[in-house]
Structures are given as structure tokens and as C-alpha cells.
Amino acid sequence: MTEDERAAAREAVRAALEGTRETVRSVRVTLSVIDDPSLPRPALAQAVVEVGGGRLRAQAAARDLTEAIDLLRRRLSVRTACLRAG
DSSP states (O other): OOHHHHHHHHHHHHHHHTTOOSOEEEEEEEEEEOOOTTOSOOEEEEEEEEETTEEEEEEEEESSHHHHHHHHHHHHHHHHHHHHHO
């Protein structure tokens, strides 16, 4: 992973959690790429966030890490919105 990809993942998680009223206790992000040209979506971005009394999880697979990180942000944003809605 490049530093730019790591920074993009950090910013994606920050953006997804923006506006959360609950305390974010921990965040774990995993980025991986499988070096197999036969796979249609070899890049994977995963996040596990301990927030309030619960845990939010999201993951996304894509052609490259940039796309996987963007999809991860969107999915984590949806889960965060559900948490805010109660």
C-alpha cells in the first residue's frame, strides 16, 4: 500500500463518521490486493469501528484500491446514518 492509499482510507473513514454523536473508541482499517489477474475485484478495503456501545463493519471489493476505498466510505456512511437514526 502506498502512503496516498493509506491517507485516502483514513480520510474516507473520517468522512463516513462525520456527525456521529457517539464516541468512536477504535477504528481498524485493512487494505489488501490479491495479485491474481483472473479476479474481477482483487482490491479489498475493510473497516471495523467501535462506536458508542456497538460495532460498525463495512467492506468493499473493487478493481483497484481507490475504488474500494470510495465504496467503503459510502457503505460506512450508510451504517453511520443508521446509527444516528437510532
